Amino acid sequence: MTQTSVQTTHYVPADLPTSIRHFIGGEFVDSVGGETFDVLDPVSNQTYATAAAGQQADIDLAVAAAKEAFSSGPWPRLLPRARARVLHRIADAVEAQDARLAELETFDTGLPITQALGQAQRAAENFRFFADLIVAQADDTYKVPGKQINYVNRKPVGVAGLITPWNTPFMLESWKLAPALASGCTVVLKPAEFTPLSASLWSEIFRTAGVPDGVFNLVNGIGEEAGDALVKHPDVPLISFTGETTTGQTIYRNCAANLKGMSMELGGKSPAVVFADADLDAAIDSTLFGVFSLNGERCTASSRILVERSIYDDFCARYAARAASIVVGDPHDPKTEVGALVHPEHYAKVMSYVEIGKTEGRLLAGGGRPDGLPEGNYVSPTVFADVAPTARIFQEEIFGPVVAITPFDTDAEALALANGVKYGLAAYIWTTDLTRAHNFAQSVDAGMVWLNSHNVRDLRTPFGGVKASGLGHEGGYRSIDFYTDSQAVHITL
Numbered sequence: 001m002t003q004t005s006v007q008t009t010h011y012v013p014a015d016l017p018t019s020i021r022h023f024i025g026g027e028f029v030d031s032v033g034g035e036t037f038d039v040l041d042p043v044s045n046q047t048y049a050t051a052a053a054g055q056q057a058d059i060d061l062a063v064a065a066a067k068e069a070f071s072s073g074p075w076p077r078l079l080p081r082a083r084a085r086v087l088h089r090i091a092d093a094v095e096a097q098d099a100r101l102a103e104l105e106t107f108d109t110g111l112p113i114t115q116a117l118g119q120a121q122r123a124a125e126n127f128r129f130f131a132d133l134i135v136a137q138a139d140d141t142y143k144v145p146g147k148q149i150n151y152v153n154r155k156p157v158g159v160a161g162l163i164t165p166w167n168t169p170f171m172l173e174s175w176k177l178a179p180a181l182a183s184g185c186t187v188v189l190k191p192a193e194f195t196p197l198s199a200s201l202w203s204e205i206f207r208t209a210g211v212p213d214g215v216f217n218l219v220n221g222i223g224e225e226a227g228d229a230l231v232k233h234p235d236v237p238l239i240s241f242t243g244e245t246t247t248g249q250t251i252y253r254n255c256a257a258n259l260k261g262m263s264m265e266l267g268g269k270s271p272a273v274v275f276a277d278a279d280l281d282a283a284i285d286s287t288l289f290g291v292f293s294l295n296g297e298r299c300t301a302s303s304r305i306l307v308e309r310s311i312y313d314d315f316c317a318r319y320a321a322r323a324a325s326i327v328v329g330d331p332h333d334p335k336t337e338v339g340a341l342v343h344p345e346h347y348a349k350v351m352s353y354v355e356i357g358k359t360e361g362r363l364l365a366g367g368g369r370p371d372g373l374p375e376g377n378y379v380s381p382t383v384f385a386d387v388a389p390t391a392r393i394f395q396e397e398i399f400g401p402v403v404a405i406t407p408f409d410t411d412a413e414a415l416a417l418a419n420g421v422k423y424g425l426a427a428y429i430w431t432t433d434l435t436r437a438h439n440f441a442q443s444v445d446a447g448m449v450w451l452n453s454h455n456v457r458d459l460r461t462p463f464g465g466v467k468a469s470g471l472g473h474e475g476g477y478r479s480i481d482f483y484t485d486s487q488a489v490h491i492t493l
């Protein structure tokens, strides 16, 4: 089947910066040694800007600024209500930039513009949520009558190191920045080197909202340079990291020397399990969304679909026809449903899995570059059926628009297949039998489970994975717990 594609004139947002700088101690600065790296856009794969490439010296300056703001500045000492007011001003400013943020994010990441719109609203919501949470925060007090009072004195930990990936970068940065700042920490953010553009908006937003100098610091750069220096810095007591599992393992090792607090949101290979009694229309819609929205560059992507054998052939045929009709093309075209993958290196990785898949499964849709799009990092939504659980495309995270479909005969087999990978981030279960749904949910190795639904969640719920998908949870009070120490104070009466 030929993939539907649109090719429009490549849209370049107005007023694009040609250089992207660090923000340290309230000032925009270049790297001390002048190092830079090139930033490409994923449609032309041409350099549109150079970004300052942070080194040890730049991280030292950023951490020193954050440490000074923490030890002597007002931020950690403000009443929660006062910090919350600043956070709400940040949310207002972020919301007001939705259209601008979407065009920058789409240009830098290749996400379809219709999916990038709304990212600012999500980011703003994170700030509002944590602003409200700290105002309502209560801590425990225990009384031993006639003997003791014990209470919890919650304190911000200090300088938080925040390291983020390139998928939905601005929104994911907000997911760390909001609770860290709400808790009274000061921060050094190291955004992903593939997509530094939208992160550069934070500096002005924070300054205008009244965040004191030194509280928010941004150091751009390569993971093995700037990221590594941040992880190893002795004055940074905790690291919140979102990214690949292998990077998480390196960071885990490097945090050991200083016994740092760590939050790790890592990779996934999440199953969608479709039983024969499911609402098939809804399951097909959802599983298409699950792996083809956000270009398949989604940590919770349902990249393995397990289908009960009695509906398997019907499911595969309908699914493949829908995948082939997905519109691939210029990310800025509102008709586009799958845009360009973030970077040529990532494109090459995803394409290599497409070729591996051709030897491991039955190709039903896609399988390469769509016709009519000779340039840019475009991959047709690709569907493989009859994929064995030993296959690499079943086991390994591809992080692109590629899905593996596998049949099962019994509930026990479905569970074994679902759990038969090293990851455990999310699982999606489609059945109208609620007893089966709950039993399956409680047995599946996944930090998050959606029953007959996908990806909508209340911000109070825990977000995170098990097994190789992560360590610790973000979300609600769990984030505040991460960025604060709970000191126990005991008073003898």
Ligand code: NAD
Pocket (backbone or CB within 6 Å): 163, 164, 165, 166, 167, 172, 190, 191, 192, 193, 221, 222, 223, 224, 226, 227, 228, 231, 242, 243, 244, 245, 247, 248, 250, 251, 265, 266, 267, 268, 298, 299, 300, 397, 399, 425, 465, 469, 470
């Ligand atoms: P990545 O691990 O390559 O990079 C993530 C960040 O880590 C970047 O800022 C990078 O510069 C930095 N980094 C790389 N090496 C480092 C090192 N040695 N020390 C310190 N920092 C280092 O990940 P990516 O390719 O940017 O993102 C995609 C991955 O992120 C996928 O595996 C995806 O599943 C995962 N992800 C997980 C979640 C989640 O919540 N579980 C959310 C989004 C993305």
